[in-house]
Amino acid sequence: MEKNNNILVQTLIRGRDSAKRLQNMLCGDTNDDHVSVSVDDLLTDVSESFANGLSMLSSTGRSEVHQESEVFKRNCEMTPTQCQSFSANASLSRNNEKTPLVLVKQGRGQYKRKSGDTRIEISNTSEDCYQWRKYGHKTILNSKFPRCYYRCTHMNDQGCKAKKHVQQLEDEPNKFHITYFGCHTCTITPHNDHIVPHHRPGVVLNFEGFKDQQSLTTNSLTTKKIGDKPSRKQKDHANATPGSSDDQAGSSHSVMSNDLQDMDFFEHEDFLSAWFADTAFN
DNA sequence: GGGATTTGACCTCG
DNA sequence: CGAGGTCAAATCCC
Incomplete structure (x- = not known):
């Protein structure tokens, strides 16, 4: 279990780094010294990291994690826009939002x-x-x-x-x-x-x-x-004002690895989703 | 004239 | 029984 934790943390950290780099690239931040990496590569890296993370969680037998993992895998070929939507959902769907029927x-x-x-x-x-x-x-x-x-x-x-x-x-x-x-x-x-x-x-x-x-x-x-x-x-609805939904996520989870290590293994799933959403949006 | 919208009635569910 | 979802006739608009 301890070993799995460490692997999971490493996988997630990798995903976080890739997401951060991707964010810098998309924001035109030229201070990022990884500019030689393509957006596609970073996207793939982010997707794989989180797919792997979810797989590790699902291998522990939690069926709902497994389902989430499968959905995530299916969506790994999404466009960046689609990925954003997916990640946001992954976080916010746990916000006690009642599933409509x-x-x-x-x-x-x-x-x-x-x-x-x-x-x-x-x-x-x-x-x-x-x-x-x-x-x-x-x-x-x-x-x-x-x-x-x-x-x-x-x-x-x-x-x-x-x-x-x-x-x-x-x-x-x-x-x-x-x-x-x-x-x-x-x-x-x-x-x-x-x-x-x-x-x-x-x-x-x-x-x-x-x-x-x-x-x-x-x-x-x-x-x-x-x-x-x-x-x-x-x-x-033609007068709807676009562009004001940018301030979705607030604080950064820069201390992710510490948080994860202090957490019960199964709680990682929730944290992972929230963190990924925050990272992708900030 | 045809497609889209409005609106009151109808129906199910909790 | 009230709230929410849908139907369908009436109406609107191009």
């Missing part, structure tokens, strides 16, 4: 709740790179703003089952709490080439059962309808 229709008004394929996101806009059709809205108890219900426009012609719920945050009215249900099965490709690269995507707060990488690409901040005139809904 997918309702499976069984006739009008008859729904069976089931968990899975849900993802919560905070974004500066309710829009993303998919086409959505609003099918309802509801005033929510103790909430100043109504919740809007959307389903994929291609539900009828392509049977796409993706849905999302959008609710304006009370304390931050310029931000939206978006819950995605299910994955897009429509063949319309996400249209996100207009996304300003330095704008951070919306923060994924929860990420359950989302195996479809495509779904990760919906974290755009500034999106519009695919090759179509803007909908009324989208016009309404």
Whole structure:
């Protein structure tokens, strides 16, 4: 166990260093003397370090760690933007965020709740790179703003089952709490080439059962309808102010190795996720 | 005219 | 029984 701890710590430290170097490169910090390393290399290093870390944890028999590890491995080929979303989720999903339930229709008004394929996101806009059709809205108890219900426009012609719920945050009215249900099965490709690269995507707060990488690409901040005139809904949100979600993580975990060594082996999982999110964002 | 949105009713769940 | 999610007719808009 002691040996495993040390290996895990070394692996995580390596990942942290790579993340830090990657951050310096992306921020244009030329003081970093590792500039000869490519972004791809660093990304791979970060991904592998944390995948290995999670594997070590999963090998201890904790099934939930194993699942997280598998998901992480699957997402190791994500783009940097996707990785950010993933890492943020890894941390924040433990923040007692209640996993929403997918309702499976069984006739009008008859729904069976089931968990899975849900993802919560905070974004500066309710829009993303998919086409959505609003099918309802509801005033929510103790909430100043109504919740809007959307389903994929291609539900009828392509049977796409993706849905999302959008609710304006009370304390931050310029931000939206978006819950995605299910994955897009429509063949319309996400249209996100207009996304300003330095704008951070919306923060994924929860990420359950989302195996479809495509779904990760919906974290755009500034999106519009695919090759179509803007909908009324989208016009309404056209004044959303992007770019203010950058201050997500606060203090740095520069004393990570000490923290880890003082920690129970199994507590590393939580710390790892939180730390990785912080490192990736700072 | 057709697609998108609005809105009140309906239904399930806790 | 209240809250939340969905349906579908009515309405809007291009």
